[in-house]
Amino acid sequence: MPERDGGGRERTEALGRDAVRRAEQAVGDAWIGQLLLAEAECEATVGACSRVRDRVAERVRAAQRSGDLPALVRSQADLEHADRAWTRALDVYDSARDRLAHELALWTDATARRARQAWVDRPAAGRR
Numbered sequence: 001m002p003e004r005d006g007g008g009r010e011r012t013e014a015l016g017r018d019a020v021r022r023a024e025q026a027v028g029d030a031w032i033g034q035l036l037l038a039e040a041e042c043e044a045t046v047g048a049c050s051r052v053r054d055r056v057a058e059r060v061r062a063a064q065r066s067g068d069l070p071a072l073v074r075s076q077a078d079l080e081h082a083d084r085a086w087t088r089a090l091d092v093y094d095s096a097r098d099r100l101a102h103e104l105a106l107w108t109d110a111t112a113r114r115a116r117q118a119w120v121d122r123p124a125a126g127r128r
Contacts, residue, residue, distance in 0.1 A: 007117055014121040017117065017121055018118065018121060021114040021117065024110070024114065025111065027029060028107050028111070029107075031107070032103065032107050035100045035103055036100065039097055042092050042093035042096040045089045045092070045095055046089045046090055049082070049085050049086040049089045049090075050086060052082050052085070052086075053079070053082040053083060053086050055084075056075060056078045056081075057070075057079055059071075059075040059078070060072065060075040060076055060079050062075075063075050098114065103118075109120070109121070
């Protein structure tokens with residue numbers, strides 16, 4: 001007569017799936033955390049570039065008011081450089097935001113899938 005394991009194998013498998021789900025969630029959470037940090041750093045860089053650009057623009061205006069042609073030429077060149085840096089920073093920030101939005105959608109779907117599977121596995125894992 002075959003022995004019955006009393007659901008032990010099913011319970012072990014359910015607990016194994018639970019461990020995998022928890023690990024997947026931890027990795028996903030860490031990934032989202034890193035993307036949030038990167039997006040915040042990009043935003044801070046845009047802000048810094050914007051402040052630099054504003055200060056240089058003020059130097060251009062001051063040189064225009066004073067009629068100092070050499071200072072005006074230098075400050076306009078600096079403003080062009082600051083504008084390029086700000087544009088690059090904004091492009092990187094936009095890319096980081098887009099990546100974060102995409103990854104958040106994937107993370108949300110994966111989290112929901114894991115939650116549904118955990119609910120299905122509850123009886124087999126001996127949980128209520």
